[in-house]
Amino acid sequence: MSRSTSDQPGQDPPAAADGTGPKELATTGSQLLTERGTTSIADGVVQKIAGIATRDISGIHNMGTGRVRTFGAVRELIPGAGGPNVSQGVSVDVGRTQATVDLDIVPEYGVPVDALAVAIRRNVISMIERMTALQVVAVNIAVDDIHMPDDDDDDQAQPRRVQ
Numbered sequence: 001m002s003r004s005t006s007d008q009p010g011q012d013p014p015a016a017a018d019g020t021g022p023k024e025l026a027t028t029g030s031q032l033l034t035e036r037g038t039t040s041i042a043d044g045v046v047q048k049i050a051g052i053a054t055r056d057i058s059g060i061h062n063m064g065t066g067r068v069r070t071f072g073a074v075r076e077l078i079p080g081a082g083g084p085n086v087s088q089g090v091s092v093d094v095g096r097t098q099a100t101v102d103l104d105i106v107p108e109y110g111v112p113v114d115a116l117a118v119a120i121r122r123n124v125i126s127m128i129e130r131m132t133a134l135q136v137v138a139v140n141i142a143v144d145d146i147h148m149p150d151d152d153d154d155d156q157a158q159p160r161r162v163q
Helices: 043-055 066-077 113-132 151-157
Strands: 060-063 090-094 098-107 135-143
Touching: 043 060, 043 090, 043 098, 043 113, 098 113, 113 135
Parallel strands: 098 135
Antiparallel strands: 060 098, 090 098
16 A cells, blocks of 8 residues: 555645545644644754754854853763753744744854854744744844854963862
């Protein structure tokens, strides 16, 4: 027996010719809300997708405010803590069919922030809409700091007091 395209994940079976088959709810036009049930996407899922999509863009050094970045750096040093937090610097508001994303970024010095913001928005919207079928209403970007090329050198140049 062959599988039709309607058996694939992310697709509902087509409506029957007499109108009795499954179809999208007319009020939303979303594949997340159908006559056969609803699909809800957790905030954490959208946060992770947005965080990974943002970090995929060249010119991003880190994400989050200063306090969050410090906590994240300490967390990464703890064995068994699970490594870096991909949702650091990301907050989302997820509704039934729409999402809004807020990002706190630290770009590399010399990267044009306006072009960086355009690339981030494009990638975040594309990934969230493709992976979740949520409509992204807005991606708000706050630039909290800028990473200077010599910032990493200062940490390595200073001798440690405790050996």
